[in-house]
Amino acid sequence: MFKKMPGDEPHRIVSTTPDTAVVFKPAVIETPAILTFLFYGLRGLIALVRTLYRHPIACAVPVTLGLTWTRYGWPYAASLLGFIVLALASWAFLHRPSFNRWAGLRLLAWWRLMSTYRRHWQSVMDVSGLAKRVHGRGYLPRLVKVTCDGWADRVTVKMLKGQAVKDWTDRTDNLAHGFGVTSCRISMIKGGRLLLVFPRTDPLASPIPALPIPGIPTVGPVEIGKQEDGSPLKLKVHGTHVLIAGATGAGKGSFLWSTIRGLLPAMMAGLVEVWALDPKLMELSFGRELFQGRYAAGPADCAELLDEAVSVMQKRAARFSGHRRNHVATVEDPFVLVLVDEVAFLTAYQQDKQLRQRISAALATLATQGRSVGVGVMAALQDPRKEVMNIRNLFPDKIALRLDESEQVAMVLGDGARDRGAHADYISPVPELGAGVAYMRLETSPDPIRVRAAYVSDSDIRDMVELFGRAA
Structure with a gap:
């Protein structure tokens, strides 16, 4: 007993x-009271200095008003407040960029910190399960700082000891709705620290008209649209391969035609050749004059064109061997971009088995060996399943437009992309809202980027054909 x-x-x-x-x-073991007092006093002093450093204007204004009220009375303080408000408003009206840089965004960050994040931090952490209780003692992730730019709040967080990034990426929906926004993106700054991005506005809410044709020939990166933060979207096509996946009506044509539009001056200068495979006879046929005979629609013709691209690649590789490692576009050796619209028609739905194997082998050869000698592939498809496109992992850069299922996001962008905020299955099916909107994952970064490609209309394509024809 x-x-x-x-x-x-x-x-x-x-x-x-x-x-x-x-x-x-x-x-x-009882801690002496003097040590407890010194510890919390030092921590409070550090927090005060940090606040003064990060938000000098937000701290200086109330302190100045308080001192003025104490010494001269409330009428002087009210007059000073009015003068400060008028001065800030005039500054914002006369030169908004400098105001936002030095005052506006700092004040907004302080206001968002106090009114949203610090106010709701503990409750959101508790409800989402990110706060922990061990042996009766509560532990809360630390809110380090909040910064703002024109479209989003960026919150730096120090994780609890023993937490993993996945503990946070699994709760992006909880965090977004807990702080009153529509989405949350998470990326790791360094060991133990995360950056949470909460968008406040959406620069991609409206369709983007076709961008002006560049005045200088270039093989890229070519500007094709806009990123979520409002900055230009420049897509690299030379020295890589790009896979585009999206449901019907998601806007794959916006990426294809915006890329052609950005390369048009280089095509006119002889530095770029675009070879088009259009098995549906819909998307690329409208501007077939731009491809100078390098256009194929039937499966057999597509196979012939791909075999020719492989031959060009192999001949260049033989000439470059031992002399150069990277391709530089010239008139003698132009950059060749192989565009394939709805590649599944050729690799999965083709009934002729030998033809299907021939096309798949040619695409795999180009995807594994082509980019170093100036032969790139940009392929678009609707169904990203492995049995439909078994070489999707050979494409370094991937773009996911609207998809039908959440599982398809990982098929296109890789494992963990949706946990990092790539909600391609949430993109609106309404063309005005969602056509051309996508998440892009580049070879150089595991974090997906939300983007929107410009819409190139039929009249824009006609103008491109006419311009190209005049130049020829």
Whole structure:
């Protein structure tokens, strides 16, 4: 039989006999009051200095008003407040960029910190399960700082010891709705620290008209649209391969035609050749004059064109061997971009088995060996399943437009992309809202980027054909 010793604290049984129990009562170590006072006083002083450094204007204004009120009375303080408000409003009206840089965004960051994040931090952490309780003591992830730019709040967080990034990426929906926004993106700054991005506005809400044709020939990166933060979207096509996946009506044509539009001056200068495979006879046929005979629609013709691209690649590789490692576009050796619209028609739905294997082998050869010698592939498809496109992992850069299922996001962008905020299955099916909107994952970064490609209309394509024809 076990016996318990009297006392307020729980005891740990060390050894027992049938009639007795030997117990160990843990020693209670009390921290001296002076050390506790110094610890919390130093921590408070550090927090005060950090706040003064990060939000100097937000701190200086109330302190100045308080001192003025104390010394001269409230009328002077009210007059000073009016002068400060008028000065800030005039500054914002006369030169908004400098105001946002030095005052506006800092004040907004302070306001968002106090009114949203610090106010709701503990409750959101508790409900989402990111706060922990161990042996009766609560542990809360630390809110380090909040910064703002024109479209989003960026919140730096210090994780609890023992937490992993996946603990946070699994709760992006909880965090977004907890702080009153529509989405949350998470990326790791360094060990133990995360950056949470909460968008406040959406620069991609409206369709983007076709961008002006560049005045200078270039092989890229070519500007094709806009990123979520409002900055230009420049897509690299030379030295890589690009896979585009999206449901019907998602806007794959916006990426294809915006890329052609950005390369048009280089095509006119002879630095770029676009070879088009259009098995549906819909998307690329409208501007077939741009491809100078490098256009194929039937499966057999597509196979012939791909074999020719492989031949060009192999001949260049033989000439470049031992002399150069990277391709530089010239008139003698132009950059060749192979565009394939709805590649599944050729690799999965083609009934002729030998033709299907021939096309798949040619695409795989180009995807594994082509980019170093100036032969790139941009392929678009609707169904991203492995049995439909078994070489999708050979494309370094991937773009996911609207998809039908959440599982398809990982098929296109890779494991963990949706946890990092790539909700391609949430993109609106309404063309005005969602056509051309996508998440892009580049070879150089695991974090997906939300983007929107410009819409190139039929009249824009006609103008491109006419311009190209005049130049020829």
